[in-house]
Amino acid sequence: MSVEPKLIHLAIIAAVGAWGVTGCIKPVVKGFLREAWAKAAVRLSALISGAAFGFAIDPSSESAVAGVAGGAMSATIVGAIKAVIKKKSQSAIEDE
Numbered sequence: 846m847s848v849e850p851k852l853i854h855l856a857i858i859a860a861v862g863a864w865g866v867t868g869c870i871k872p873v874v875k876g877f878l879r880e881a882w883a884k885a886a887v888r889l890s891a892l893i894s895g896a897a898f899g900f901a902i903d904p905s906s907e908s909a910v911a912g913v914a915g916g917a918m919s920a921t922i923v924g925a926i927k928a929v930i931k932k933k934s935q936s937a938i939e940d941e
Contacts (some may be wrong), residue, residue, distance in 0.1 A: 852901075859896075859916060860915035867919065888920050896910075896913045
């Protein structure tokens, strides 16, 4: 099974778009919902916006799925970067 390069590009574009939408939605959602529900809503918004970006670029089910993958990739990458930053800041505080 091979993946078309077009779908990879689409997933990357959807990831960037989902990151932007999620960044806009996050403060509003966190103000209205408890922490666990807010995290779930933000992650779900990344998936939905990724699918929307994918489908908007190329209206097909494959593109929507690639968009969902891009949204998931966006949420995962942001989470990993935040974990690294948190770990480094904690170790810097301990060193002082």
